[in-house]
Amino acid sequence: MSELQTQIDDLVAANHILFHHDVVDGYGHISFRSPVNPQRFFMAAALAPGRVTAPDILEHDLDGKLVNGEQRATYSERFIHAEIYRVRPDVNSVVHSHSPAVIPFSVTNVPLKGIINQVSFMQEGAPVFNSRLVPEATSPLVNKPAVGKALAAILGDHNVVLMRGHGDTVVGPYIRETVSRAIYTEVNARLLLQTLSLGAPIEYLDPAENREMMKVGHSTAGSSHGVDRIWQMWLDELTD
Amino acid sequence: MSELQTQIDDLVAANHILFHHDVVDGYGHISFRSPVNPQRFFMAAALAPGRVTAPDILEHDLDGKLVNGEQRATYSERFIHAEIYRVRPDVNSVVHSHSPAVIPFSVTNVPLKGIINQVSFMQEGAPVFNSRLVPEATSPLVNKPAVGKALAAILGDHNVVLMRGHGDTVVGPYIRETVSRAIYTEVNARLLLQTLSLGAPIEYLDPAENREMMKVGHSTAGSSHGVDRIWQMWLDELTD
Amino acid sequence: MSELQTQIDDLVAANHILFHHDVVDGYGHISFRSPVNPQRFFMAAALAPGRVTAPDILEHDLDGKLVNGEQRATYSERFIHAEIYRVRPDVNSVVHSHSPAVIPFSVTNVPLKGIINQVSFMQEGAPVFNSRLVPEATSPLVNKPAVGKALAAILGDHNVVLMRGHGDTVVGPYIRETVSRAIYTEVNARLLLQTLSLGAPIEYLDPAENREMMKVGHSTAGSSHGVDRIWQMWLDELTD
Amino acid sequence: MSELQTQIDDLVAANHILFHHDVVDGYGHISFRSPVNPQRFFMAAALAPGRVTAPDILEHDLDGKLVNGEQRATYSERFIHAEIYRVRPDVNSVVHSHSPAVIPFSVTNVPLKGIINQVSFMQEGAPVFNSRLVPEATSPLVNKPAVGKALAAILGDHNVVLMRGHGDTVVGPYIRETVSRAIYTEVNARLLLQTLSLGAPIEYLDPAENREMMKVGHSTAGSSHGVDRIWQMWLDELTD
Numbered sequence: 039m040s041e042l043q044t045q046i047d048d049l050v051a052a053n054h055i056l057f058h059h060d061v062v063d064g065y066g067h068i069s070f071r072s073p074v075n076p077q078r079f080f081m082a083a084a085l086a087p088g089r090v091t092a093p094d095i096l097e098h099d100l101d102g103k104l105v106n107g108e109q110r111a112t113y114s115e116r117f118i119h120a121e122i123y124r125v126r127p128d129v130n131s132v133v134h135s136h137s138p139a140v141i142p143f144s145v146t147n148v149p150l151k152g153i154i155n156q157v158s159f160m161q162e163g164a165p166v167f168n169s170r171l172v173p174e175a176t177s178p179l180v181n182k183p184a185v186g187k188a189l190a191a192i193l194g195d196h197n198v199v200l201m202r203g204h205g206d207t208v209v210g211p212y213i214r215e216t217v218s219r220a221i222y223t224e225v226n227a228r229l230l231l232q233t234l235s236l237g238a239p240i241e242y243l244d245p246a247e248n249r250e251m252m253k254v255g256h257s258t259a260g261s262s263h264g265v266d267r268i269w270q271m272w273l274d275e276l277t278d
Numbered sequence: 279m280s281e282l283q284t285q286i287d288d289l290v291a292a293n294h295i296l297f298h299h300d301v302v303d304g305y306g307h308i309s310f311r312s313p314v315n316p317q318r319f320f321m322a323a324a325l326a327p328g329r330v331t332a333p334d335i336l337e338h339d340l341d342g343k344l345v346n347g348e349q350r351a352t353y354s355e356r357f358i359h360a361e362i363y364r365v366r367p368d369v370n371s372v373v374h375s376h377s378p379a380v381i382p383f384s385v386t387n388v389p390l391k392g393i394i395n396q397v398s399f400m401q402e403g404a405p406v407f408n409s410r411l412v413p414e415a416t417s418p419l420v421n422k423p424a425v426g427k428a429l430a431a432i433l434g435d436h437n438v439v440l441m442r443g444h445g446d447t448v449v450g451p452y453i454r455e456t457v458s459r460a461i462y463t464e465v466n467a468r469l470l471l472q473t474l475s476l477g478a479p480i481e482y483l484d485p486a487e488n489r490e491m492m493k494v495g496h497s498t499a500g501s502s503h504g505v506d507r508i509w510q511m512w513l514d515e516l517t518d
Numbered sequence: 519m520s521e522l523q524t525q526i527d528d529l530v531a532a533n534h535i536l537f538h539h540d541v542v543d544g545y546g547h548i549s550f551r552s553p554v555n556p557q558r559f560f561m562a563a564a565l566a567p568g569r570v571t572a573p574d575i576l577e578h579d580l581d582g583k584l585v586n587g588e589q590r591a592t593y594s595e596r597f598i599h600a601e602i603y604r605v606r607p608d609v610n611s612v613v614h615s616h617s618p619a620v621i622p623f624s625v626t627n628v629p630l631k632g633i634i635n636q637v638s639f640m641q642e643g644a645p646v647f648n649s650r651l652v653p654e655a656t657s658p659l660v661n662k663p664a665v666g667k668a669l670a671a672i673l674g675d676h677n678v679v680l681m682r683g684h685g686d687t688v689v690g691p692y693i694r695e696t697v698s699r700a701i702y703t704e705v706n707a708r709l710l711l712q713t714l715s716l717g718a719p720i721e722y723l724d725p726a727e728n729r730e731m732m733k734v735g736h737s738t739a740g741s742s743h744g745v746d747r748i749w750q751m752w753l754d755e756l757t758d
Numbered sequence: 759m760s761e762l763q764t765q766i767d768d769l770v771a772a773n774h775i776l777f778h779h780d781v782v783d784g785y786g787h788i789s790f791r792s793p794v795n796p797q798r799f800f801m802a803a804a805l806a807p808g809r810v811t812a813p814d815i816l817e818h819d820l821d822g823k824l825v826n827g828e829q830r831a832t833y834s835e836r837f838i839h840a841e842i843y844r845v846r847p848d849v850n851s852v853v854h855s856h857s858p859a860v861i862p863f864s865v866t867n868v869p870l871k872g873i874i875n876q877v878s879f880m881q882e883g884a885p886v887f888n889s890r891l892v893p894e895a896t897s898p899l900v901n902k903p904a905v906g907k908a909l910a911a912i913l914g915d916h917n918v919v920l921m922r923g924h925g926d927t928v929v930g931p932y933i934r935e936t937v938s939r940a941i942y943t944e945v946n947a948r949l950l951l952q953t954l955s956l957g958a959p960i961e962y963l964d965p966a967e968n969r970e971m972m973k974v975g976h977s978t979a980g981s982s983h984g985v986d987r988i989w990q991m992w993l994d995e996l997t998d
Contacts, residue, residue: 064508084502086511111502114494136394138465142473145393145481153865154856154923155898168481177490178395203394203483225858231472232951233862235715241865241888243923250897254834262804262831268784271806304748324742326751351742354734376634378705382713385633385721408721417730418635443634443723471712475955544988564982566991591982594974616874618945622953625873625961648961657970658875683874683963711952 041073042080046095048213049080055272056135057088059221064088066135066205068220069119070213072097079123079132083110100124101183115179117186118207125190129209131216136205139227140164144200152243153230156222158251160243164198164206164223178204198223217272218265281313282320286335288453289320295512296375297328299461304328306375306445308460309359310453312337319363319372323350340364341423355419357426358447365430369449371456376445379467380404384440392483393470396462398491400483404438404446404463418444438463457512458505521553526575528693529560535752536615537568539701544568546615546685548700549599550693552577559603559612563590580604581663595659597666598687605670609689611696616685619707620644624680632723633710636702638731640723644678644686644703658684678703697752698745761793766815768933769800775992776855777808779941784808786855786925788940789839790933792817799843799852803830820844821903835899837906838927845910849929851936856925859947860884864920872963873950876942878971880963884918884926884943898924918943937992938985 049070056062069081077100082090097105100123102116119132143150144166152160167189169175174184178201193199193207197219200206208223210216233240243251259266289310296302309321318337322330337345340363342356359372383390384406392400407429409415414424418441433439433447437459440446448463450456473480483491499506529550536542549561559578562570577585580603582596599612623630624646632640647669649655654664658681673679673687677699680686688703690696713720723731739746769790776782789801797820802810817825820843822836839852863870864886872880887909889895894904898921913919913927917939920926928943930936953960963971979986 064511084507086507086514088511089514114503136396138469139472141394141469142476145473146476146478148476148478154861156856170481170484170487177487177494179491179494181494202481229858229861231475232859233865235475235951235955236862236866236868238866238868241890241922244890247890247897251899254897254899254901263834267804267806271784271808274809304751324747326747328751329754354743376636378709379712381634381709382716385713386716386718388716388718410721410724410727417727417734419731419734421734442721471715475715544991564987566987566994568991569994594983616876618949619952621874621949622956625953626956626958628956628958650961650964650967657967657974659971659974661974682961711955715955 045070045073045213046080046092049082049095050090050092051273051276052133052213052217053082053087053090054276055217056133056220057086058272058275059224061133061137061220061224062087062135066133067113067115067119068133068213068217069098069131071123071130076123076127078105079119081113081116081119083108084113114181117183118180118189121183121186121190122193122207122209126193126209128211131210131213133208133216133220134205135208135220137220137224137227139224139231140200140206141203142231143227144202144204144206148234150198150200150223150227150230152226152248153233153240154222154226155243155251156218157226158243158248159197159210159219160223160226161196161245161248163196164200165192165194165196166200166202167192168202169204170202178202214265214269218268285310285313285453286320286332289322289335290330290332291513291516292373292453292457293322293327293330294516295457296373296460297326298512298515299464301373301377301460301464302327302375306373307353307355307359308373308453308457309338309371311363311370316363316367318345319359321353321356321359323348324353354421357423358420358429361423361426361430362433362447362449364427366433366449368451371450371453373448373456373460374445375448375460377460377464377467379464379471380440380446381443382471383467384442384444384446388474390438390440390463390467390470392466392488393473393480394462394466395483395491396458397466398483398488399437399450399459400463400466401436401485401488403436404440405432405434405436406440406442407432408442409444410442418442454505454509458508525550525553525693526560526572529562529575530570530572531753531756532613532693532697533562533567533570534756535697536613536700537566538752538755539704541613541617541700541704542567542615546613547593547595547599548613548693548697549578549611551603551610556603556607558585559599561593561596561599563588564593594661597663598660598669601663601666601670602673602687602689604667606673606689608691611690611693613688613696613700614685615688615700617700617704617707619704619711620680620686621683622711623707624682624684624686628714630678630680630707630710632706632728633713633720634702634706635723635731636698637706638723638728639677639690639699640703640706641676641725641728643676644680645672645674645676646680646682647672648682649684650682658682694745694749698748765790765793765933766800766812769802769815770810770812771993771996772853772933772937773802773807773810774996775937776853776940777806778992778995779944781853781857781940781944782807782855786853787833787835787839788853788933788937789818789851791843791850796843796847798825799839801833801836801839803828804833834901837903838900838909841903841906841910842913842927842929844907846913846929848931851930851933853928853936853940854925855928855940857940857944857947859944859951860920860926861923862951863947864922864924864926868954870918870920870947870950872946872968873953873960874942874946875963875971876938877946878963878968879917879930879939880943880946881916881965881968883916884920885912885914885916886920886922887912888922889924890922898922934985934989938988 072078312318544566552558792798
């Protein structure tokens with residue numbers, strides 16, 4: 039229970055941090071897999087991320103239903119989370135956002151690839167989910183299980199999937215790392231747009247250094263390194 | 279009267295929200311059609327939007343005259359609002375702004391079209407009002423009824439009209455939805471500028487998905503979805 | 519004396535407003551011509567604009583000397599102001615800044631021209647002062663009378679002169695209008711950079727509409743229009 | 759001791775100023791050489807710069823070890839600082855950051871050169887450290903002495919070295935000047951990106967004017983000029 043409470047606190051902070059860093063605006067959502075039951079996940083009720091508090095965090099099952107009988111509106115795109123948790127046992131946290139800088143890569147054939155250390159998790163890049171090519175989708179919204187399954191299939195083993203004209207979904211092993219991935223996916227996209235404007239060949243991250251960086255990047259709480267260091271700053275920013 | 283007061287409160291908030299989101303600076307204005315008399319509309323006296331309070335909201339007729347005898351300066355471009363209300367019975371709120379990211383599309387022949395879900399209301403795009411091609415206009419300002427009529431004619435059935443070297447005018451069925459349209463028109467323009475810099479073919483929104491998104495996008499107060507969700511956040515931002 | 523005090527108050531506010539709008543950073547300065555003696559002007563001592571208060575405003579003569587014997591460091595580029603006041607009797611206020619968005623136009627042959635209404639004062643554009651072509655200059659700094667004279671000669675009858683690799687100088691008939699010109703010169707440059715990235719023909723403001731806009735743009739205090747309206751908002755922003 | 763305390767205070771302020779100006783985010787670090795022992799330098803423990811306070815400033819030797827026995831985690835890239843102090847006796851302060859606008863120049867062959875006065879210290883430009891070309895490096899991180907030595911060798915007599923896909927390192931004669939260099943390296947890179955988008959020939963700073971500007975740019979405390987002026991503003995911004 040204490041572990042669950044810690045994660046709920048992290049999830050509330052994650053909502054506010056992602057808003058503070060302009061990864062989410064009034065839309066977007068973040069979840070974590072239940073540490074008790076891997077067929078369940080926790081996510082806020084249908085609120086703007088910047089307004090989420092602990093009592094708004096509700097337990098969902100993998101069909102996107104609330105399991106404790108709350109009478110609250112839920113996010114219509116909760117199937118993004120449910121269907122990824124179903125097929126990716128390594129994933130314990132999911133961020134869906136309208137991350138602005140990834141949009142240009144979602145509506146063109148220009149690939150979003152990593153140019154900065156902090157996105158080594160992106161590895162060979164990010165596939166694009168285009169709802170027009172998905173028979174189950176009647177709009178860009180992932181508001182039914184079948185569309186969620188199609189998104190999860192395109193995500194595959196990657197950690198980021200772009201969504202055409204919509205945004206992206208980023209996954210990771212725990213909340214803090216996933217928040218960091220979502221923020222640096224946005225930062226990398228912003229810097230890549232500027233780099234591409236130079237019209238010169240680009241030296242992207244390569245798989246060998248990605249693997250090396252993934253080893254040093256992961257950090258445990260209290261280590262003062264990596265995500266542990268920056269998370270403390272992100273918390274401080276919320277109260278400044 | 280209670281309905282009118284609610285709308286006046288929304289209009290005051292709308293002025294501050296549009297300022298907070300950099301859609302208006304010290305210029306620009308927003309109005310709503312009177313719920314009592316469709317030949318009247320309410321709009322602030324000639325103030326910077328960020329300084330508007332409830333007592334500044336004044337009732338205008340469709341000739342742009344104050345109907346209750348107040349001795350206050352009014353916006354010289356109030357004819358934008360009056361002439362649109364005259365010919366578009368479906369419109370109950372109008373935003374005119376110097377929305378910065380639309381300017382490049384207003385002074386070139388590059389069309390502003392939608393690339394993100396949130397601008398499905400834009401449909402096939404946005405026509406451009408070029409005052410130089412309007413015999414009634416002696417400057418880019420829409421400061422006489424005849425120029426307002428010309429603008430309304432170019433707007434036609436669209437929901438956004440760009441104004442060359444000036445900004446845009448955005449219309450909608452009620453205040454909150456129109457504010458959202460004005461904000462996301464700016465966001466979409468900003469992202470389209472970045473996308474165009476890539477020099478690659480672009481997958482714009484298509485009419486079928488626009489229609490589908492328009493169905494899910496509309497939201498009623500208290501629904502926790504769409505504009506209802508994000509409006510609550512925009513209000514919170516004003517007091518942070 | 520009351521007129522002088524009003525202008526000193528405006529100058530203090532102008533320093534803070536230009537800082538708030540990122541036209542000046544820790545460098546840059548703004549002055550006004552003495553309403554009593556046209557051979558004198560008032561400007562702050564050598565301080566960052568965001569730190570200027572009324573007691574820092576000092577009277578200078580057109581040789582750049584303090585006339586009241588204060589022992590304060592003065593701006594090394596005060597000759598920009600002195601030499602423009604000497605040859606432009608219509609000018610009563612001068613802003614020198616490192617306005618960031620004008621820099622690209624100062625180091626290339628791409629002309630800075632107006633695309634938005636608010637810069638009708640810019641008229642046919644802005645000449646560039648390139649210190650390398652000025653025999654009196656040994657650096658880009660305008661830190662001697664002879665270099666100030668060269669700058670004033672290149673400014674000529676224009677209202678904006680770009681300074682290569684340095685920034686710009688903007689002039690006007692009174693403080694508030696000149697602040698507005700400096701801010702919208704920056705805004706126009708930012709928007710023109712984005713517009714030029716589209717690679718399409720651009721419809722610039724034309725001389726006829728500039729003249730027309732100049733007539734409506736000027737506004738007297740208390741009019742609620744033009745600079746009078748926006749100045750009140752800029753003051754409010756300083757105390758938010 | 760008083761001189762040391764003054765520098766510690768400056769270093770704490772420097773951490774917060776660089777964060778405020780978006781040169782560092784949660785990562786990055788700044789140091790100064792001990793005024794007592796040139797084989798020692800002072801730098802914060804492994805914290806986000808925006809969270810550093812005076813008790814966190816620790817004395818390191820040139821092998822990157824803490825000399826006073828504190829049990830604190832230190833920055834894994836402290837060898838950047840140590841190895842530069844070892845070979846550059848003129849350098850008394852070092853900033854390493856993920857300065858965003860320099861990234862495009864670090865992953866392409868487009869050189870970062872100065873276009874604004876404030877970066878006259880950059881002189882003929884900035885070399886690029888590419889970890890892939892450095893046998894001692896197994897990742898872009900400078901987390902061992904041998905990689906620090908390789909970085910210092912590429913820096914050579916320059917004052918800025920870019921780090922491919924990572925950021926830059928900026929050096930200077932004292933803390934305040936080095937902070938200014940780091941901030942204006944970022945500003946210059948941002949403006950150069952915009953300038954390059956124009957596709958026109960660019961007039962860069964030339965060596966003669968760089969030398970001239972270096973003479974006037976240096977300023978002593980209390981002079982009200984150059985870094986002394988802007989540092990006071992940067993301090994004020996921290997408490998606003």
